[in-house]
Structure formats: C-alpha cells, structure tokens
Amino acid sequence: MTPSLRASTSSRKNNTGAEAAILPTHEETLVNKPLTAPLPASLLEALAHYDTPTICNAMEMVAPERRLIGYTTKQLVCPFPDLPPIVGYARTATIRSVVQTSLPPAEKSKNLVEYYKYVGTGFGPRIVVMQDLDGPDIGYGAWWGEVHSNLHKALGCVGVVTDGSIRDVPQWAHGFQALAGSIGPSRAWVHADNFGGQVRVAGMTVRSDDLIHADRHGAIVIPMDVAEKLPAAAELCGRQEQPLLEVARSTDFSLEKLKAALKRSAEIH
Numbered sequence: 001m002t003p004s005l006r007a008s009t010s011s012r013k014n015n016t017g018a019e020a021a022i023l024p025t026h027e028e029t030l031v032n033k034p035l036t037a038p039l040p041a042s043l044l045e046a047l048a049h050y051d052t053p054t055i056c057n058a059m060e061m062v063a064p065e066r067r068l069i070g071y072t073t074k075q076l077v078c079p080f081p082d083l084p085p086i087v088g089y090a091r092t093a094t095i096r097s098v099v100q101t102s103l104p105p106a107e108k109s110k111n112l113v114e115y116y117k118y119v120g121t122g123f124g125p126r127i128v129v130m131q132d133l134d135g136p137d138i139g140y141g142a143w144w145g146e147v148h149s150n151l152h153k154a155l156g157c158v159g160v161v162t163d164g165s166i167r168d169v170p171q172w173a174h175g176f177q178a179l180a181g182s183i184g185p186s187r188a189w190v191h192a193d194n195f196g197g198q199v200r201v202a203g204m205t206v207r208s209d210d211l212i213h214a215d216r217h218g219a220i221v222i223p224m225d226v227a228e229k230l231p232a233a234a235e236l237c238g239r240q241e242q243p244l245l246e247v248a249r250s251t252d253f254s255l256e257k258l259k260a261a262l263k264r265s266a267e268i269h
Contacts, residue, residue: 008199037089037123038259039211039222044087044125046231047222051085052215055222058233062226072218073203076161079169086159088125091118092199093207095164096133096140100153108191115195120155122152127214128157129206132164132181139142139165139181141188146171149178161212161219163201179214240268 047055052071060067093115101108119128132138144160145168150159152173159177160166165184173179181202196208204219206212211222222230247253247261 033136039227043228047213048085048087050234052213052220054219054234054237055213056220057229057237058230061233063223071204071220076181076202077183078179078216080177085213086127086177087213088127088158089123090206090208090210090212091126091128092197092206093195094131094133094193094199095143095190096193097188098137100132100189101191115192116155118195119157124156125158126156128152128160129199129201129211130160130162130164130203131201133193138163139184139227141186141190142167142184143190146189149173149176156212159214159216161201179219240265
C-alpha cells in the first residue's frame with residue numbers, strides 16, 4: 001500500500017533499506033517555524049557567482065572530509081544549460097508512477113495541498129530535490145512538466161533536482177532550472193509518495209532545508225557551518241588556476257614554462 005503523503009513523526013525504511021527521517025506534519029512544524037534564514041541572502045548570492053564544479057573544488061579546501069560525499073555522482077539531464085547556477089534550501093519529496101496511489105481522491109487532494117504548503121513555506125529561495133522510488137522503472141512517469149514547473153516557481157522555488165523524468169520542455173517555466181534523470185512523454189500514474197524526509201538523488205543524500213548549489217554539471221550539498229568560507233576558497237581556486245591557464249593559452253607554450261607555472265600556482269595561498 002502506498003503510504004499517505006502526509007509527513008509523520010515516525011521514521012521508516014527508504015528504498016535503499018536505510019532509515020529515513022520523516023518530518024512532523026505541516027501544521028506541527030512549518031506554520032510555527034521561524035522564517036529567518038540560517039544564512040544571509042548576500043552569501044547565497046555570492047555562492048551563485050560560481051559554477052558548481054568550482055564550489056566542489058572550494059569544498060575540498062574548507063571541508064576535505066567531504067571530498068567523496070555530498071554531491072551528485074551520476075549524470076543528470078539539464079535542458080537549460082545556459083541558466084546561471086542556483087542556490088537554495090532543499091524541499092525534499094519522493095514520487096512513484098508505475099503503481100496508482102491507494103488513497104481516496106479526497107485524501108489525495110488534501111495531501112497534495114499539504115505538499116504544496118510544505119514546498120511554499122519556510123526560508124528561501126528553495127530547490128526541490130525529488131527522488132523517484134520506482135527502482136528499475138525510475139523515470140517511467142514524469143511529475144515535472146509545464147504545470148508543476150510553473151506552480152513550483154510561483155511557490156518560491158528556483159529549480160528542481162530529480163532522478164525522475166521531466167517533460168514539456170518547450171513549455172517549461174521560464175528561468176526555472178532542472179536537473180533530471182531523463183526526459184519522457186508520459187506522467188503514467190505519477191503521484192507524490194512523501195515529503196520532508198531524507199532523499200537520495202544521483203548519489204547525493206539530501207535532507208529538508210539543506211543548502212543546495214546546482215548548475216548544468218550537477219548539484220552539491222553545502223554544510224551550513226562552512227558556507228561562509230566558500231566564496232573566499234572559490235576565489236583562491238581561481239587564482240591558483242590562473243597561471244596554468246595563462247601558459248596553456250599562450251602562443252609560446254613549453255614544458256619549462258609549464259613547470260614554472262605549476263610552481264607559481266603552488267605558491268598562491
């Protein structure tokens with residue numbers, strides 16, 4: 001039986017067998033939740049000036065223990081590669097599409113509204129991170145298309161990261177970024193399974209309200225306690241790369257000049 005969309009205070013096994021924390025109901029948490037963001041908007045804007053690979057490089061400096069975790073490791077489709085990087089707080093959800101929901105229509109509609117309340121509540125900007133639970137049939141039916149991209153944009157979201165499928169690319173909400181497992185034509189029996197718990201998308205584990213940075217390359221979770229260090233680290237990465245790029249693009253490249261550039265790069269701290 002498909003569980004109710006309503007989040008509960010209990011925890012349950014996710015499709016990988018790991019224990020997934022499920023948030024309390026919307027009325028129990030989000031209505032009374034302070035809307036003061038944990039990080040200043042100016043910091044999120046600064047992070048958005050860098051592409052996601054640069055943020056990954058910077059993360060290696062400020063949190064070396066996360067070098068092998070916290071980012072997507074499987075390729076995702078980006079239909080809008082020219083959109084700038086997005087930075088926002090995660091709104092997590094899971095979907096299924098190869099089986100129908102067992103909920104009566106009235107309860108299904110009520111719970112869908114609760115999902116929309118969850119997505120549209122809290123500090124922003126927000127990024128939806130949605131895991132498809134259909135296993136070998138992942139991406140069978142698309143939750144995301146013309147309607148949901150526009151609805152989620154109206155709810156204050158700036159993009160979606162999902163291992164499921166998307167559709168209606170020409171009619172997609174303008175400026176709303178998407179990273180998806182695939183592009184397909186049908187919605188099948190797609191329905192939201194749950195929301196507010198831990199999800200895993202393309203190798204990246206995400207919890208509700210995690211800070212996400214994403215662009216055409218993929219996405220990464222930024223721990224709150226290192227976020228303020230990342231702009232300076234990203235700028236340092238750029239300065240360290242500059243000597244190598246200069247010699248590589250020069251008209252008189254040589255191995256000796258490369259060795260000298262490597263030395264100059266290593267001396268930049």
